[in-house]
Amino acid sequence: MSDVITRHEIVAPPETANDEIVLDIKDLVVHYVLENETVEAVNGVSLQLKKGQTIGVVGETGAGKTSMALAVLNLVPSPPGVIKSGSISVCGSDVLKMSTKQLEKIRGKDVSMIFQDPMTSLNPVMTVGAQIAESVKYHENVTNDEAFKRAEEMLELVGIPKARAIEYPHQFSGGMKQRVVIAIALACNPKVLLADEPTSALDVTIQAQVLDMMSELKEKLGTALVMITHDLGVVAKVCDLVAVMYAGRIVEYGTLEDVFNSPKHPYTEGLFGSLPNIEDRKAELIPIPGLMPDPTKLPVGCAFEPRCRYATSVCRDKRLNNHIVSDTHTVLCARYDEPGFNIDLLRGGENNG
Numbered sequence: 639m640s641d642v643i644t645r646h647e648i649v650a651p652p653e654t655a656n657d658e659i660v661l662d663i664k665d666l667v668v669h670y671v672l673e674n675e676t677v678e679a680v681n682g683v684s685l686q687l688k689k690g691q692t693i694g695v696v697g698e699t700g701a702g703k704t705s706m707a708l709a710v711l712n713l714v715p716s717p718p719g720v721i722k723s724g725s726i727s728v729c730g731s732d733v734l735k736m737s738t739k740q741l742e743k744i745r746g747k748d749v750s751m752i753f754q755d756p757m758t759s760l761n762p763v764m765t766v767g768a769q770i771a772e773s774v775k776y777h778e779n780v781t782n783d784e785a786f787k788r789a790e791e792m793l794e795l796v797g798i799p800k801a802r803a804i805e806y807p808h809q810f811s812g813g814m815k816q817r818v819v820i821a822i823a824l825a826c827n828p829k830v831l832l833a834d835e836p837t838s839a840l841d842v843t844i845q846a847q848v849l850d851m852m853s854e855l856k857e858k859l860g861t862a863l864v865m866i867t868h869d870l871g872v873v874a875k876v877c878d879l880v881a882v883m884y885a886g887r888i889v890e891y892g893t894l895e896d897v898f899n900s901p902k903h904p905y906t907e908g909l910f911g912s913l914p915n916i917e918d919r920k921a922e923l924i925p926i927p928g929l930m931p932d933p934t935k936l937p938v939g940c941a942f943e944p945r946c947r948y949a950t951s952v953c954r955d956k957r958l959n960n961h962i963v964s965d966t967h968t969v970l971c972a973r974y975d976e977p978g979f980n981i982d983l984l985r986g987g988e989n990n991g
Contacts, residue, residue: 659686660688660728661726663724664727665724666709666724668702676934678885679886682724683702683887684888689862692865692878694879695864698930701883701886702885702886704754704834704866705719721734729830747828750824752832753834756819761807769818770821771789773826789803796821797847816837816840820851824859828861830861831863833865870910880892882903884930885931887941890903890968900963902971902974904942904947907981927945939957940953953972961974
């Protein structure tokens with residue numbers, strides 16, 4: 639588990655001076671078409687990220703987080719994966735309209751990804767220095783010696799002595815391997831970095847070190863970061879924006895302050911309710927009942943309806959639209975615009991009762 643969080647610790651981040659949009663996803667739909675059924679993994683996701691910003695994409699396993707990230711690189715495995723509709727712009731170019739050669743040029747250069755398991759992300763028969771240098775050599779017009787020198791510099795940047803560039807992955811611990819993976823991803827100073835559960839395989843101490851390092855590198859290089867995680871502590875530590883995903887949709891979106899201090903979707907409320915209360919150590923955790931819905935049989939309306947304590951008969955069948963809470967905060971809830979429905983008052987009444 640990462641750092642314990644409480645909502646009152648979250649303060650508004652400073653306004654960014656750079657308005658350059660480096661990642662723009664619009665109405666993305668990703669399905670996995672099988673012989674007898676279709677898995678609806680991503681169902682109309684839209685988000686934007688500016689240079690230097692970090693967004694935390696939060697949700698349970700099966701929410702569609704990784705499928706969304708793979709789509710940004712146009713790496714959704716096909717078959718059975720199909721990007722049904724939508725657009726993805728990285729630094730102004732539509733990824734979904736690129737040829738294979740064009741995609742190879744932007745992967746690692748404009749957009750990079752840190753995959754979930756460092757153990758399977760590295761080539762066991764190449765030195766770590768050679769693996770970093772390989773990426774540099776492919777994307778930049780440099781000699782082999784210059785590429786290897788860059789590799790040594792990247793290792794130093796992530797806290798590994800450059801002398802270890804000639805060692806192989808099996809000679810590194812799990813935390814060190816993850817640092818090597820991060821060094822490869824950052825070797826060509828990408829504009830966008832996708833991090834898929836980058837600390838889930840690490841112990842608490844190494845996890846904190848890696849998160850601190852990623853925050854420092856983001857500041858140094860101005861990289862926009864998409865942090866995919868189920869851990870709200872990680873989000874609180876490194877993110878400016880939060881997108882809460884459920885059954886392939888973003889059910890709540892806002893700044894860190896918006897979502898942590900004033901959650902508006904029942905699922906977001908449930909995520910916070912399942913965290914330990916640092917101010918009342920005797921308080922019981924409130925788990926979200928039930929399981930994620932079958933992604934092959936999603937309803938027209940709210941997929942969270944069977945698990946929601948505020949649900950009514952209309953929730954499952956009413957087509958959902960995003961509701962604007964503020965300039966920076968939106969929520970996808972069938973009851974949000976219902977007269978008299980106020981999740982803050984309902985939550986307060988229950989807490990007081």
